[in-house]
Amino acid sequence: MSNTITKTNFNFPGQQSVYKGKVRDVYSLENDRLVMIASDRLSAFDVVMPKGIPYKGQILNQIATKMMEKTSDIVPNWLEATPDPNVAIGKKCEPFKVEMVIRGYMSGHAAREYKAGKRELCGVAMPEGLKENDKFPEPIITPATKAEHGDHDEDISKENIIKRGIVSEEDYVQLEQYTRELFERGTEIAAKQDLILVDTKYEFGKTPGGKIVLIDEIHTPDSSRYFYKKGYEERQKNKEAQKQLSKEFVRQWLISNGFQGLEGQQVPEMSDDYIESVSERYIELYENITGEKFVKADVSNIEDRIRTNVESYLKDH
Incomplete structure (x- = not known):
C-alpha cells in the first residue's frame, strides 16, 4: 500500500488558525491567505472513512486547479497557486x-x-x-x-x-x-x-x-x-x-455492505485490496476527466514534501 496523508498538523509562517473539513484542511495565514491541503481522506454519506485512498488528494487538487483555470472567465476564483500536488493557496473569503x-x-x-x-x-x-x-x-x-x-x-x-x-x-x-x-x-x-x-x-x-x-x-x-x-x-x-x-461506486459498495451513514451503523472493513481498487478508480477518473495521464507524486514522505513546497512558496511570494 502507498503512503497516504489523512491528518495534517502544520505550522506555517504567519499561521493564525486551522479548519479541518471532511477532506480538506484549511490553514489561515496573515494577509488574508489560505493554504488548503487536499488529504487522502474519503468521505461518503458525510462520514469520513477510517482509511485514506492513495493519491486521492493529489487527484482532487489537480482536477480542481485545471477546472478553476478553465472557468475563470465566468467567475473569479480564490486560487493563487498550487505549489504542491496536494496544496492550493489563495485568497481568504467569507x-x-x-x-x-x-x-x-x-x-x-x-x-x-x-x-x-x-x-x-x-x-x-x-x-x-x-x-x-x-x-x-x-x-x-x-x-x-x-x-x-x-x-x-x-x-x-x-x-x-x-x-x-x-x-x-x-x-x-x-x-x-x-x-x-x-x-x-x-x-x-x-x-x-x-x-x-x-x-x-x-x-x-x-x-x-x-x-x-x-x-x-x-x-x-x-x-x-x-x-x-x-x-x-x-x-x-x-x-x-x-x-x-464519481464516488457513487463507493456509496453503492457501502450500501451493499449495510452502511448509509445512519445512526448505529458501522463502517464496513475496507481491505487493502479494496482501498487499492478505489485508488485505481480515482486515477481512471482523473485521466478520463482531464484527458491527461496521471503522474503520481513522490509519496515517500508526503508531510515533508508539503511543508517544504509550501514554505518555499511563501518565502518567495
Whole structure:
C-alpha cells in the first residue's frame, strides 16, 4: 500500500488558525491567505472513512486547479497557486453557508427521493414519468445548507435561504447565474472527453472587498457525477445502470455492505485490496476527466514534501 496523508498538523509562517473539513484542511495565514491541503481522506454519506485512498488528494487538487483555470472567465476564483500536488493557496473569503447543487439528470440523491415518491426537491418540481438517470428538461438547482462539523448537509429551497437570511436575494440571484454558467461550461468540457456531467456542486465566498468568488473544488469526482456518453441512450432504453465516473461506486459498495451513514451503523472493513481498487478508480477518473495521464507524486514522505513546497512558496511570494 502507498503512503497516504489523512491528518495534517502544520505550522506555517504567519499561521493564525486551522479548519479541518471532511477532506480538506484549511490553514489561515496573515494577509488574508489560505493554504488548503487536499488529504487522502474519503468521505461518503458525510462520514469520513477510517482509511485514506492513495493519491486521492493529489487527484482532487489537480482536477480542481485545471477546472478553476478553465472557468475563470465566468467567475473569479480564490486560487493563487498550487505549489504542491496536494496544496492550493489563495485568497481568504467569507464562505456562503450554502452549497449550490445543480442537476442535469435524475441521479443519486434526486433519484432516491423520486423513488420514495417525492416530486419536489428543494422547492423545485421534478416532472412525472422519469426513470433513474433520465435527463431533466432543464437543469435544476437544489441547494444544500453547509453542515458544521460533519453533520449531514440539508436540502433547502431558494425561498428558505432568502427568508432565513442565509444569503441575500441579490447575492443568491448572482450565485444561481454563476452556477448555471459553470454547469454549462463543465458540460462542454465533459463532452470533449466523451463524458456527461450529470450533477455537481459549487461553493462560493465573498472577498473582504465584497466580490463573489468561486472557492473549494470544482468538477472533481468528489463534487460531481459523470456518465460515459458512449452507450448512455442504449443503457437508458434497456433500463440498465449507467457507467459512471464519481464516488457513487463507493456509496453503492457501502450500501451493499449495510452502511448509509445512519445512526448505529458501522463502517464496513475496507481491505487493502479494496482501498487499492478505489485508488485505481480515482486515477481512471482523473485521466478520463482531464484527458491527461496521471503522474503520481513522490509519496515517500508526503508531510515533508508539503511543508517544504509550501514554505518555499511563501518565502518567495
